[in-house]
Amino acid sequence: MIKAKYFSESEFKKCTPECSLQDMDQSFMSKLDIARDIADIPFVLNSAYRSKEWEIKQGRTGTSSHCERKAVDIRCGSDYNRFIIIDALLKAGFNRIGVAKTFIHVDDSTTHSQKVTWLYQ
Secondary structure (H helix, E strand, O other), X not given: OOOOOOOOHHHHHOOOOOOOHHHOOHHHHHHHHHHHHHHOOOOOEEEOOOOHHHHHXXXXXXXXXXXXXXXXXXXXXXXXXXXXXXXXXXXXXOOEEEEOOOEEEXXXXXXXXXXXXXXXX
């Protein structure tokens, strides 16, 4: 059973697409809990687990780290919170972070490039 200190099952039901805490990787969730503890602000999830089939229906390749159960998109609407969240993610040991105007993607994929940060258009 996957457990998380700061994230409840109901939060995953609000993600797009809807998923479950049980769809996630335990080591990823433990690391995300550490980042949330460091940040000391809520991490509201927009997206978490996505099946390969769902990704393909969206016109994507199906190789996303979301499919690996090791990624979330965290809602973020201010420059201050963006800094706090990214700082906490780095301190927790994450090294794959994507930054958009309204969210921050973080993942712990071992199959994608490491030590990268990217921007979404």
